[in-house]
Amino acid sequence: MEHDPFPSWPDIAPRLIETASGRAPADLVFRQGIWVNVHTREALPAHDIAVVAGRIATIAPDLSPLIGPETEVVDAKGRYMIPGLCDGHMHIESGMLTPAEFARAVIPHGTTTMFTDPHEIANVLGLDGVRMMHDEALMQPLNIFTQMPSCAPSAPGLETTGYEITPEDVAEAMTWPGIIGLGEMMNFPGVSNADPKMLAEIAATQRAGKTVGGHYASPDLGPDFAAYVAGGPADDHEGTCEADAIARVRLGMRSMMRLGSAWYDVEAQISAVTEKGLDPRNFILCTDDCHSGTLVNDGHMNRVVRHAIACGCDPLVALQMATLNTATHFGLERELGSLTPGRRADLILTSDLTSLPIEAVWARGQKIAENGKCLVECPHYDWPGKARQTVHVKQELSAMDFAVPAPSGANAVRANVIGVVENQAPTKALQADLPIREGYVEPIEAPGDICHISLVERHRATGEVTNAFVSGFGYEGAMAMASTVAHDSHHMIVVGTDRAQMALAANRLQQVGGGVVIFREGKELALVELPIAGLMSDRPAHEVSAKADAMVAAMQACGCQLNNAYMQHSLLALVVIPELRISDKGLIDVRTFQEIPVFEPLS
Template identity: 85%
Template structure:
């Protein structure tokens, strides 16, 4: 039964009352566990949890009177009974998986609720793509709520997307059963300067009584930040330091602290709670972006909670940040996020609150995972051909498409270079002096070429520039149709021939990620759905992703999760420097800048 059709509390209230009174038997009883109460921040030994119709009826020291001949009794054996974990902000597409396969991957890690923003597919397929993600999400045995994407394009005028999201689209989506709010409002300059469309999207969401997601990616906490908050966003996950977290909660926002595959922002911000003593109920843990390799090998929200604890957070506080805080923020405190009467019976059994081994996972009163294995079916949506044929390149690309000509007569140039920062979403705006050979500027030392290949309308457009920080060596190239947020094709390489090979390979397979070295394909991750996702099992995709990571290492890259850095090189709403189909973009000023500056 999907979560949209799941019986509401009022629908089953009479039955719950009768179960608690002992007039009818329970469906399920957890016996003799330690009840972790995230409302009061207590661990209470010797309690039973009574479940009926997929909801919690009561939690009492002895539920014997609720047990009938057909009641399933689970001996908790003194283990902790904690609420299913909630991810407050994430993008399913970043896992390279469809909602069904993402659910199958995270269920064994104790994630029973996700608040997802499918703005990746919105950039490729528009409102129809969002509907497909929404519909498959509703089919799953866990709770996947969808936020309607707000910004496609993320920075109007600075990039061209496959489709554009309008205020009318947002208003329409607010009536869908699985829509919980508005996705991250990335166009923070637009909100701060009262852009009519951005404010109309926010207004449509607020009138529907739903939550507006934030995304303030600037370090400036002055008037622009204040203006952004006044516009209506209710949370933000772009903070990278303690001051960011404090500024957000002081203004009535929720501070979402993320630990994804490449974003390590919890440690620097959680000190607002552990050292400054701020009220932890306004802090939420999330992942934002996790690729399949992280999900299969390291975990999901259980990984984030463990990390928060390792950073000095009290385990019960960390659990609040991944359960009740999240549910409350989205207006679902009476529906999920705690083990209390009426809530969905999303229960984890674990023997240790610090290490958090996920021994059993129950969702809506059903055993869905045990000791790392998913025990339930995760149904697939029937993705149409229009969602599988989205890489449109005008013609076969050649080395000449990646040529960067120097100014006439120059022997050397000063280039504006995108500087990758390990484990962080922001980049650095660097300038490097590069040598000219035969009128062209090519990769030199740690400075590689980067190209954005238009792939939505087959215009034949290729934007060329430079990037530094990957450490690539030899003749190689890496190409990906995952390129937040416009999702054109991004190619990074040290050799123009290899760049052409990689780009043409992705056009051939319909999207994904590939790495070439010396004419040989070292790795390929096929992502046929919108060029973003695979509907293959997570373990298979993760194995190919692991091969991709190893190929990057073979080519000289030692950055942690460098693929995530690669995928964000076109994200023109996060400072400092990015690439788009319009050119090289200085996100500090939100304007295009030249690849070359005059030599002084």
């Protein structure tokens, strides 16, 4: 198992003290920049920062006496020196990239610290998969801290995962060098009802002195929410409105406000700070899920900070929410998150605090990016064969595997339909009357926008296919889209207007070992190969992004105009976010955490 090679503060404290006291030269000095102090929310002009062994030794208006013959000097005059940006909650797998390639993609955007929850791979490969992600994370030139996934399955009894995470797994992971805490506790009903397994995982984390991540996806802010908070989760990123943010911080949680590729939840919540005047130190910015196209074309945490500022947040407050607040929450305030003595020298040079151009980036005192280019190597883990051979379905699927037989003697049916909501994780529980032809339900012939949706079991080759209906994608013509990214159980989700196309798409993903594919009228329009756990590519972000862009274009060519519709597709099996989802167990009403029938009686 890899260990973080960066020296601890006690290891180099004598050198830091020698330099700070003026008795020894610095390794690196930033000269005459504008020091952005996130502890005091000040921008202090004409300051120097001295660095020794990758950590900040001292900061003062003039540190020229610390410049020796071997000291590297960086002219920062006229530019702001801000801390490297921290992502407080995210899933690397959502970028379709390995930790190494994700790091290479975000380094030019000024992200120097990530708190990652690899629960996607945990659902496919269990503790072994988490260890692989953890080990590659520790090989990188920036800080990647891993949260041990808590919920695989996310809702026990409502889905079947490739592996199940146990309290014993959690206790073991808490001994690993890069584990920072417990990943988002998605089984919020379990916590609220004092489920022994969930509480055992939380207890193992708290005994290790680490942070318990939250995920409370219910709009109910009454006793169940209070019970959830009492159970131990310390943060939550599932808020979608101002009331959610206020409720969380009032009960002592950190409110994590996310801007991902498809989740736009900052604007609706940040008014708790900008208008209601709540203490901003209890708010954290994060991305949660960003696909490769967003990383390549739009940015990462720099994008989130800019967005928060555009929503009316003071730039220095927004920077706090993406640096110091995050570090403090995870118990790392003395290690990172600010430009102050002893901290890791994670620093960005930028000429403007509002538009936030990321002009140069240092991590641990090493220059890692300049003008949008990554300057360092991001080493790859040697992913074994078991991580690359994870799509196990029966040998060949046919169109009839995706057919929905009608109830005997019926001329029409009333179906429960999953309703997609643009730019949000929740779905709507809809109903629609659907026609029948030759004994099978034909949603495409009904008024409105209704498609087939199928979940193909892919962990144990059971051959099981769960069929239902979905609305909101706008697809037209004979087409299908299939993906082995299907949060959180990561079976295969297939959405289509034509059953033959659905079979083609599903069989194609079995051939390539996982990914995302779109077929129309027998032709493959786009394919993103994701051979690692059916979730990730080990190719560079720009290559994966180009294929993802082609996938988006193919979706649009099939009639879908939703923003980041792929993210909506990939969450249709997430049985912990209301209202309606599909799983290998059937159609799940997440408002009641119960399976419901696909068909309702006609009145």
